[in-house]
Amino acid sequence: MATNFEARLADVQTLASSTGGHPQAWYDLFTAAGITTGSFNERWLAWLAAKTGVAVGATGGLPRQLQEYADDRSATNWDSVTDIPS
Numbered sequence: 001m002a003t004n005f006e007a008r009l010a011d012v013q014t015l016a017s018s019t020g021g022h023p024q025a026w027y028d029l030f031t032a033a034g035i036t037t038g039s040f041n042e043r044w045l046a047w048l049a050a051k052t053g054v055a056v057g058a059t060g061g062l063p064r065q066l067q068e069y070a071d072d073r074s075a076t077n078w079d080s081v082t083d084i085p086s
Contacts, residue, residue, distance in 0.1 A: 004082050011084035 016028035
C-alpha cells in the first residue's frame with residue numbers, strides 16, 4: 001500500500017505526464033498549470049491558491065494554504081490528503 005506522499009506523487013506524475021520524482025513532477029505540474037516562475041514554494045502557493053480559490057496573501061503562507069487545500073478535500077491536514085484530482 002502506498003503512503004499518502006507516494007499516492008499524491010503518483011497523481012501529480014499522471015496529471016503532469018511526468019516521469020520525474022519529487023520535486024520534478026511538481027515542477028512539471030506547475031508548468032502544465034501555467035505557473036512557470038518563482039521558487040518551488042512560490043509556485044506551490046500559486047497552484048494551491050488556484051485550486052482553493054483563496055488568495056495567497058489571505059491565508060498566512062504555505063502552512064495555511066496547505067490546510068485550505070486539505071479542508072477542500074475533506075482531509076484533516078495536508079499529510080492526510082491521499083489524492084490530487086485534476
